[in-house]
Amino acid sequence: MIVGFNVNSIDADKSEDVGGDLQINYAPEITGVESTGVRAFDDEVAKIDFKFRVEYSAGNTVPAHIQMQGNVLWNGDTQNIVETWEESEQLPEQIRAPLMNDLYRKLLSEATGVADTLSMLPPIPTPQVQKQQD
Numbered sequence: 073m074i075v076g077f078n079v080n081s082i083d084a085d086k087s088e089d090v091g092g093d094l095q096i097n098y099a100p101e102i103t104g105v106e107s108t109g110v111r112a113f114d115d116e117v118a119k120i121d122f123k124f125r126v127e128y129s130a131g132n133t134v135p136a137h138i139q140m141q142g143n144v145l146w147n148g149d150t151q152n153i154v155e156t157w158e159e160s161e162q163l164p165e166q167i168r169a170p171l172m173n174d175l176y177r178k179l180l181s182e183a184t185g186v187a188d189t190l191s192m193l194p195p196i197p198t199p200q201v202q203k204q205q206d
Contacts, residue, residue, distance in 0.1 A: 074174055075117060076110070076145030084186050086128070086136035096195050098126040098183070100175040103141075105157035107150050118146040118153040120163070120171065124179040126187075126195045136192055138183050144171065 104121040121143045128136035146153065146167065156164045163171065184194045 073147055074144055074171070075113070075147045077142070077174075077178055078144075079140050079142040079182060081141045082138070082182075082186060083140075084136075084138040084190055086190055086192055093130060094193065095129045096126065096193065097129065098124065098180070098195055100124045100172060100179060102157075102163060105154055105163070107154050108145070110145060113147060115147075116150050118150045120144045120146055120153075122175060122179075124175070124183070126183050128192065136190075138186050138192075138195070140179060140182060144175070146171065 101123045102120060103123050106119050107116045108119040109116050122141070124140045126138040127134050149164070149167070152164055153167060156162060162168075180196055184196065187194050
């Protein structure tokens with residue numbers, strides 16, 4: 073389970089002319105895994121580094137992006153997680169899905185705030201309330 077979530081850097085940029093048919097794509101990427109000690113736990117935890125990039129593309133151009141880097145601390149089965157990563161640069165299947173789901177939830181929330189600050193579309197669709205017809 074995730075016992076720590078840290079964003080270490082945020083980079084965001086948009087050009088003045090962001091128009092046309094925008095496509096918004098995003099995905100977290102695991103960039104490294106290592107074992108580390110944390111004062112709150114007797115055993116070591118897995119420190120899982122990530123990069124998350126949101127790209128706003130129009131045709132062949134990328135007029136805006138948001139990128140975050142950081143790490144997640146995962147408590148449980150640390151040795152297996154680190155060994156699997158060292159062998160294949162993959163996470164064990166039993167943690168991959170829950171970890172990625174948590175990363176999507178947390179990072180899309182953060183990216184939505186950054187997008188709002190820069191007056192960009194949020195990276196996820198927001199509900200639209202329709203006016204009732206009389």
